[in-house]
Amino acid sequence: MQRPADVTLKDVLVPLSMVAHPDRFGGRKHQDCLFGDLVLRDGVSVGMQEGGGQRDARRLVMPKLVESHVHLDKCHSISRMQNVGGDLRAAINAQAKDRALWTTKDLRARATRGLRELIESGCRVVRSHVDWTHGAEVFSPPLAWHVLGELAQENRGRITLQACPLTSIEDLADLNVAQNMAGLVAGTSGVLGAFVLDQPNRRQGIMNAFLVAKDYGIALDFHVDEGLAHDLDGLELIADAAIETGFAGPVLCGHACSLANLEGEGLRRMTDKIACAGLTIAALPATNLYLQGRADGTPDRRGITRMRELRAADVPVVVGTDNVRDAFCPLGRHDPCQSLAMAALSAHLDPPFGDYLDMITTTAEQALGLAPTYVDGAAIGDLLLFDATSTSETLSGTTRPQPLSDVLRGETT
Ligand SMILES: [Zn+2]
Incomplete structure (x- = not known):
């Protein structure tokens, strides 16, 4: 089986409430989110790097x-x-x-x-x-x-x-x-x-x-x-x-x-x-x-x-x-x-x-009797990507989320 590529998703927000261990996750606090580059290793979201900090957040990642x-x-x-x-x-x-x-x-x-x-x-x-x-x-x-x-x-x-x-x-x-x-x-x-x-x-x-x-x-x-x-x-x-x-x-x-x-x-x-x-x-x-x-x-x-x-x-x-x-x-x-x-x-x-x-x-x-899925440790297939710059925007219906796995098929680091 082909090993999933390691990917870094630049300039994304992850809501703090969707991270089980924010102290170990990395990223910089931005309103009710963490901001940085999301690191995906072996098909799993493992943490954030702070990145250059030159750009604004454009996208938001959270569990499905x-x-x-x-x-x-x-x-x-x-x-x-x-x-x-x-x-x-x-x-x-x-x-x-x-x-x-x-x-x-x-x-x-x-x-x-x-x-x-x-x-x-x-x-x-x-x-x-x-x-x-x-x-x-x-x-x-x-x-x-x-x-x-x-x-x-x-x-x-x-x-x-x-x-x-x-x-x-x-x-x-x-x-x-x-x-x-x-x-x-x-x-x-x-x-x-x-x-x-x-x-x-x-x-x-x-x-x-x-x-x-x-x-x-x-x-x-x-x-x-x-x-x-x-x-x-x-x-x-x-x-x-x-x-x-x-x-x-x-x-x-x-x-x-x-x-x-x-x-x-x-x-x-x-x-x-x-x-x-x-x-x-x-x-x-x-x-x-x-x-x-x-x-x-x-x-x-x-x-x-x-x-x-x-x-x-x-x-x-x-x-x-x-x-x-x-x-x-x-x-x-x-x-x-x-x-x-x-x-x-x-x-x-x-x-x-x-x-x-x-x-x-x-x-x-x-x-529903299931274990909760947080962004830290989540498989790519369990994550969503919103074109959103805040949690308010994810709930406002201005943008439809996409499965992260679909986005990554056409994405490089
Ligand atoms: Zn009912």
């Missing part, structure tokens, strides 16, 4: 992105729907009607478009939820499960696709169902998901999810408290179950909109419990901004979880794209940078933006 929460079975279906709009219930109903059109060909075309967008946006890992069957059919995977399984195989090497069944927590209240699903995912993606809102038997369903996840050694991923009602308790029930069962994780909890109802001591108590339970929270701003806080006029509640307070309490937080051009969110594209930019605006995450890149890279990887 991780999309922690999308729905490739639903995406890009909005154009054929009529009279859509409204709250979460309205979206669920509209999407249920659309399901009649979910043939193999249709699912393949839409999910392939979603995967293409993810790859073009610089992603190397994505978790997609897959709406599950109910009633007597609950033991049989839906068509979308098979289609995404095929696409995962076909795109291996370009992107890792984790498919996660999205059941109703009501279904998991039946231990037989929970065991069957855990057995199914233990042999495939290794993650079991459920939708938790106000179902009467949610407590039992949550407990069963933890019991079977522990038995089978799989991860958990909940859609939880996707609403602003004051009596939603799913997140707290999940935290209690995680603590009671001593589950080692990972557990990713998407939405958690109703955390916005808490403040002061009550909020502190909850964020401490979430941290103690080892949960990661996924903020999903696009769908929440569109569906939450609906009234007759302009919305005055944002529906975004308490990103700032959670991070201050050392709870890992990630940002996901969630729905793209479907009944739940009629606009958008699959792009973690765009989603992080939206989170920054909607949750008032102030610059420097390097501080938040972990939510679409290293922390997101850990939330």
